[in-house]
Amino acid sequence: MMGILSRATRNISRRKTRSLLVIVVLSFALAMLISLPPSITQSQATTQKTIDALTANAQAVNATMSIVATQIECHLPAISVPNPDSKAETIQVQPLMNNTDYSNITSIPHVRGVIPILDQAANDSNLDYNIYGIPLDDASLIDMYSLLLPSNITEGRNLQVGDSGVVVLQQRVADNFGVQVGDTVKILNQTFQVVGIDGYSPLNKTAAYMNLNQAQTITDNAGNVTNFKVFVDDVHNVDEVATKISIMYPKLTVSIAASLVYSIIQMQTQTNVQLELAQATMSEIQSTGTLEIAVVTAVDAAIVLFIMLYTVRERTREIGTLKALGASSAAILGQFMLEGVLLSLIAGIGGIAIGTIGATSFANLLLPAPTQAGNSTVTQTGVSIGAASSASISVAITPELVLLGLGVAVLLGALGSLYPAWRAARTRPAEAMRYE
Amino acid sequence: MNDSVLKIENLTKTYKLGKRDVQPLTNLNLEVKKGEFTAIMGPSGSGKTTLLNIIGCIDKATSGSVLIDNVDIAHLPESQLYKIRRDKIGFIFQNFNLLPYLNARENVELAMELAGKFKGQRKQRAKDLLNTVGLSGREQHRPQRLSQGEQQRVAIARALANDPAIILADEPTGNLDVNNKQEIVKLLLDLNQKQGTTIIMVTHDEQVAAQTQRMLTLNNGKILKDKQTQKSTLSGNQSKAEETQEE
Numbered sequence: 057m058m059g060i061l062s063r064a065t066r067n068i069s070r071r072k073t074r075s076l077l078v079i080v081v082l083s084f085a086l087a088m089l090i091s092l093p094p095s096i097t098q099s100q101a102t103t104q105k106t107i108d109a110l111t112a113n114a115q116a117v118n119a120t121m122s123i124v125a126t127q128i129e130c131h132l133p134a135i136s137v138p139n140p141d142s143k144a145e146t147i148q149v150q151p152l153m154n155n156t157d158y159s160n161i162t163s164i165p166h167v168r169g170v171i172p173i174l175d176q177a178a179n180d181s182n183l184d185y186n187i188y189g190i191p192l193d194d195a196s197l198i199d200m201y202s203l204l205l206p207s208n209i210t211e212g213r214n215l216q217v218g219d220s221g222v223v224v225l226q227q228r229v230a231d232n233f234g235v236q237v238g239d240t241v242k243i244l245n246q247t248f249q250v251v252g253i254d255g256y257s258p259l260n261k262t263a264a265y266m267n268l269n270q271a272q273t274i275t276d277n278a279g280n281v282t283n284f285k286v287f288v289d290d291v292h293n294v295d296e297v298a299t300k301i302s303i304m305y306p307k308l309t310v311s312i313a314a315s316l317v318y319s320i321i322q323m324q325t326q327t328n329v330q331l332e333l334a335q336a337t338m339s340e341i342q343s344t345g346t347l348e349i350a351v352v353t354a355v356d357a358a359i360v361l362f363i364m365l366y367t368v369r370e371r372t373r374e375i376g377t378l379k380a381l382g383a384s385s386a387a388i389l390g391q392f393m394l395e396g397v398l399l400s401l402i403a404g405i406g407g408i409a410i411g412t413i414g415a416t417s418f419a420n421l422l423l424p425a426p427t428q429a430g431n432s433t434v435t436q437t438g439v440s441i442g443a444a445s446s447a448s449i450s451v452a453i454t455p456e457l458v459l460l461g462l463g464v465a466v467l468l469g470a471l472g473s474l475y476p477a478w479r480a481a482r483t484r485p486a487e488a489m490r491y492e
Numbered sequence: 493m494n495d496s497v498l499k500i501e502n503l504t505k506t507y508k509l510g511k512r513d514v515q516p517l518t519n520l521n522l523e524v525k526k527g528e529f530t531a532i533m534g535p536s537g538s539g540k541t542t543l544l545n546i547i548g549c550i551d552k553a554t555s556g557s558v559l560i561d562n563v564d565i566a567h568l569p570e571s572q573l574y575k576i577r578r579d580k581i582g583f584i585f586q587n588f589n590l591l592p593y594l595n596a597r598e599n600v601e602l603a604m605e606l607a608g609k610f611k612g613q614r615k616q617r618a619k620d621l622l623n624t625v626g627l628s629g630r631e632q633h634r635p636q637r638l639s640q641g642e643q644q645r646v647a648i649a650r651a652l653a654n655d656p657a658i659i660l661a662d663e664p665t666g667n668l669d670v671n672n673k674q675e676i677v678k679l680l681l682d683l684n685q686k687q688g689t690t691i692i693m694v695t696h697d698e699q700v701a702a703q704t705q706r707m708l709t710l711n712n713g714k715i716l717k718d719k720q721t722q723k724s725t726l727s728g729n730q731s732k733a734e735e736t737q738e739e
């Protein structure tokens with residue numbers, strides 16, 4: 057065995073220039089080969105992050121749609137009335153509606169629910185605030201209630217279905233009354249237990265939130281509401297439902313967040329485009345990477361094949377001599393396969409060295425750049441989506457890949473030299489001896 | 493020393509050359525005794541090298557039998573023939589056929605390595621054989637650093653490595669100058685006379701052939717003459733009368 061190994065080594069080293077050239081080419085091929093699998097994984101992971109980010113964006117968009125864009129605001133037009141404090145001035149007031157007069161809205165297709173709201177101004181010593189009543193009697197509408205209830209509970213809890221005699225106070229109102237969670241508070245002569253505090257926020261109302269019936273009772277507005285929030289099943293149906301409400305109840309002012317709806321639809325389209333792009337990139341990375349692995353593997357094996365075929369042809373007389381000296385076909389096969397494997401193994405070591413240094417360059421050179429999602433922000437008033445960009449990846453060669461590289465080198469060396477070695481082994485000595 | 497080491501009966505070799513059949517050997521019969529030094533002569537295409545190749549198991553007979561040490565090698569499969577080549581035959585080629593990337597000692601060792609001999613054993617024997625052929629101190633030289641005569645000596649040492657039954661030499665002096673030619677012939681004669689090595693040598697050179705014990709002349713695939721040329725010195729046999737066999 058040592059003799060065969062020694063002869064194989066010497067045969068490689070005696071054609072130094074040729075061997076070096078072959079080893080360099082094979083090294084680069086093997087470097088690509090060991091760089092590609094982690095590059096594919098890394099690129100796909102980066103792209104997957106993009107897909108996840110886009111999916112999260114899409115979910116956020118859906119949430120926003122649920123919060124705002126699928127709501128239709130219905131109320132009577134404000135009317136001007138004389139200002140009781142100054143006879144010369146008028147003020148705008150929101151006329152009330154009877155809760156039952158608009159019950160047909162629920163029968164309009166695509167309407168998920170109709171929530172009547174009473175939003176009445178109140179005054180307590182130094183603070184103007186609103187009494188905000190929401191029906192809390194239908195558990196099936198809880199998701200819609202939650203969109204209308206205070207969103208920044210900092211203490212205690214929010215209102216729940218079935219709540220009665222309880223109130224959630226905005227922080228300023230609680231401060232004004234000097235109460236906290238667990239205390240009782242008297243609002244318009246009615247006692248409520250404070251169950252939650254709505255923290256300070258630029259957007260939230262200075263209000264006391266309670267059951268609609270109780271809000272109607274304490275403000276002497278039994279059966280009346282200030283507005284309806286109509287929830288539509290899909291943002292694309294908002295226009296249609298709003299039109300139908302307007303036709304059904306011409307006196308109502310029906311408004312939608314048109315610019316937001318447009319913004320959301322646009323973002324949804326952008327998100328879908330980016331998602332498709334990212335998924336296409338994912339597939340492209342896989343297919344390109346697989347194709348490149350196949351091509352590099354084939355090229356690698358072909359280089360070994362051709363160089364060993366050339367070697368066998370060049371050394372036909374030597375094969376004849378070895379056979380004449382009593383070398384078995386298996387010994388000839390073994391010697392030439394060992395030469396191919398050794399050549400490939402040396403190249404494999406070179407390939408690992410090159411791959412360790414240049415894996416990242418190979419990855420960025422050989423694979424489609426993974427898509428990186430832009431930062432998107434979702435607000436109550438709209439959605440801004442960041443532009444997608446190409447990401448570069450960083451690939452490291454792990455000890456497992458080193459072993460894999462050496463294994464692949466041995467395998468390709470064996471595969472590539474198998475046919476030439478078989479031909480060498482099959483060479484008939486008499487013909488080989490005559491070969492010039 | 494009358495034991496037959498080689499016995500050929502009705503040996504015919506046919507092969508196709510394009511569309512026509514060529515028959516370099518036709519019903520050839522030959523017996524070579526152990527310790528005999530036989531020269532085979534004949535014009536080009538007479539079948540000399542084909543005969544040598546068949547005896548050396550590197551070519552196959554079409555029909556007939558070829559017994560080496562009483563084993564008929566004519567119809568053995570390749571899986572058996574390589575063992576005969578390894579153990580029973582020693583080749584000496586006109587072009588020496590040394591492996592250029594091995595030094596003199598390693599070239600001699602190669603034959604023994606193929607026979608599965610251990611490193612220490614084959615190293616010592618290679619040195620001894622190189623010493624026998626007059627190349628002591630040249631063991632580490634690669635073929636390209638040896639003269640042609642020296643290369644042929646290495647080839648002779650290699651042929652002797654596994655102590656074969658027959659040495660087959662195909663024009664061993666064909667590529668050598670006069671001085672080297674004579675030295676190689678002398679070496680072969682010494683081996684034959686002192687060690688009793690059976691040698692069958694193809695040559696075109698009558699002077700070289702005349703120094704052997706037996707001279708066969710081939711023509712058209714048949715033995716035209718079979719002539720005993722000198723005393724068999726090793727066995728001390730009586731000088732034989734010149735015989736001529738015409739077939």
